Amino acid sequence: AVDTIPVQHFVAPACVIDCSVHAAADPDYLLTVADIEAFEATHGRIPPGAWLLMRTDWSQRKDPVAYQNFDATGQHTPGPSTEAVQFLVEQRKVLGFGSEAIGTDAGQGYHLRPPYPCHYYMHGAGRYGLQCLANLDQLPPTGALLICPPLKIEKGSGSPLRVLALVPGR
Numbered sequence: 001a002v003d004t005i006p007v008q009h010f011v012a013p014a015c016v017i018d019c020s021v022h023a024a025a026d027p028d029y030l031l032t033v034a035d036i037e038a039f040e041a042t043h044g045r046i047p048p049g050a051w052l053l054m055r056t057d058w059s060q061r062k063d064p065v066a067y068q069n070f071d072a073t074g075q076h077t078p079g080p081s082t083e084a085v086q087f088l089v090e091q092r093k094v095l096g097f098g099s100e101a102i103g104t105d106a107g108q109g110y111h112l113r114p115p116y117p118c119h120y121y122m123h124g125a126g127r128y129g130l131q132c133l134a135n136l137d138q139l140p141p142t143g144a145l146l147i148c149p150p151l152k153i154e155k156g157s158g159s160p161l162r163v164l165a166l167v168p169g170r
Contacts, residue, residue, distance in 0.1 A: 002156035009128070010149040012095045014051045014165065015039070016139045023056035023078040027069055028108050030081040036088070043141045048093040051130070051146050054080065058100035059134040068102060079106030082117040089125045096128030098163075100136055104129035130163060139165055 017039045022029040031054050046052060056078045061067040069076045078101060088094045097104055097118055104118040114120045122129060130148065145166040150159035
């Protein structure tokens with residue numbers, strides 16, 4: 001429950017993987033293990049207890065219809081692949097996953113196995129999810145510190161947040 005989250009989990013480093021070019025070309029883009037490994041080859045290994053944030057520039061869609069991006073087949077928004085979520089939880093031991101889209105899973109995440117893998121693996125492992133993030137384009141790939149305190153809702157399964165990022169030198 002939100003009211004029992006350890007306070008030390010409210011502040012953690014952030015790693016930001018830029019998937020904006022992929023998401024612009026394919027709104028159903030899925031973050032892959034290869035994307036994560038390519039990020040690490042350039043920026044170093046994602047530290048345990050860090051946030052992994054998927055930058056897609058989705059937050060720049062100011063029109064609510066474009067932001068939700070529904071059609072006859074459902075919602076079309078980027079998110080992580082099943083394998084990427086498992087990798088982040090099991091191999092990198094991240095604190096959580098953050099997305100600019102309306103959810104932590106891809107809009108078409110119900111087609112994946114298991115459906116909605118971020119909810120299944122990340123949240124199932126007691127990790128956290130941030131959604132509807134903005135300004136990820138203003139964060140460096142590494143070095144930012146996120147401050148994410150939830151409202152202390154007794155027995156709450158979630159909470160609105162105002163996520164803040166501290167960037168050295170700014």
